Amino acid sequence: SQKIEQNSEALNIQEGKTATLTCNYTNYSPAYLQWYRQDPGRGPVFLLLIRENEKEKRKERLKVTFDTTLKQSLFHITASQPADSATYLCALGSNYKLTFGKGTLLTVNP
Amino acid sequence: SAVISQKPSRDICQRGTSLTIQCQVDSQVTMMFWYRQQPGQSLTLIATANQGSEATYESGFVIDKFPISRPNLTFSTLTVSNMSPEDSSIYLCSVDTGQEETQYFGPGTRLLVL
Numbered sequence: 001s002q003k004i005e006q007n008s009e010a011l012n013i014q015e016g017k018t019a020t021l022t023c024n025y026t027n028y029s030p031a032y033l034q035w036y037r038q039d040p041g042r043g044p045v046f047l048l049l050i051r052e053n054e055k056e057k058r059k060e061r062l063k064v065t066f067d068t069t070l071k072q073s074l075f076h077i078t079a080s081q082p083a084d085s086a087t088y089l090c091a092l093g094s095n096y097k098l099t100f101g102k103g104t105l106l107t108v109n110p
Numbered sequence: 111s112a113v114i115s116q117k118p119s120r121d122i123c124q125r126g127t128s129l130t131i132q133c134q135v136d137s138q139v140t141m142m143f144w145y146r147q148q149p150g151q152s153l154t155l156i157a158t159a160n161q162g163s164e165a166t167y168e169s170g171f172v173i174d175k176f177p178i179s180r181p182n183l184t185f186s187t188l189t190v191s192n193m194s195p196e197d198s199s200i201y202l203c204s205v206d207t208g209q210e211e212t213q214y215f216g217p218g219t220r221l222l223v224l
Binding site: 004032034041042043044045046049089091093096097098099100101102103 | 114150152154155158206210211214218
């Protein structure tokens with residue numbers, strides 16, 4: 001069965017450092033992969049999409065990589081800020097359907 | 111983008127009862143989805159709400175337990191029927207506007223079944 005693993009349930013880093021979150025998957029061939037941010041008590045908010053034929057995407061301080069051979073995506077937040085503290089969800093997509101990982105709770109300490 | 115509202119935002123219900131959750135979008139969209147997010151678990155797709163036809167349910171979810179309506183392109187309801195404590199969860203609706211397969215989520219409905 002399909003399985004998505006996000007490297008850790010929680011990640012703590014110091015302000016200004018780069019946060020790196022990992023998403024690994026098995027038994028799946030997604031057409032695209034997305035990252036969402038979810039704050040407590042709110043629905044997920046879309047951040048980035050990367051397609052199966054793309055290696056890297058950037059948006060401001062965010063960068064995502066996608067390795068379909070390793071079946072892995074890395075999500076980077078550079079120059080992290082306390083306001084980046086949230087749960088980040090990885091989602092694999094195909095035909096408009098998304099399968100989500102459990103998420104990683106990122107805490108950026110001032 | 112799309113702005114989505116859900117009602118109610120939260121509720122506490124007795125086992126054996128049913129609750130209907132409403133999802134309203136500020137623009138017409140083709141695709142609407144219903145998810146469940148149980149404590150400590152990932153978002154799980156319940157069904158795709160199809161306008162003018164029956165919803166398409168994912169494995170493990172059935173229409174008798176989670177009936178869905180989609181009367182038009184801006185509105186959908188999800189009913190959680192004959193509830194048990196195991197149905198305690200956050201229920202979220204989302205829409206795909208057809209732009210880059212991006213989904214926009216509502217704020218969720220927090221359901222506690224006693």
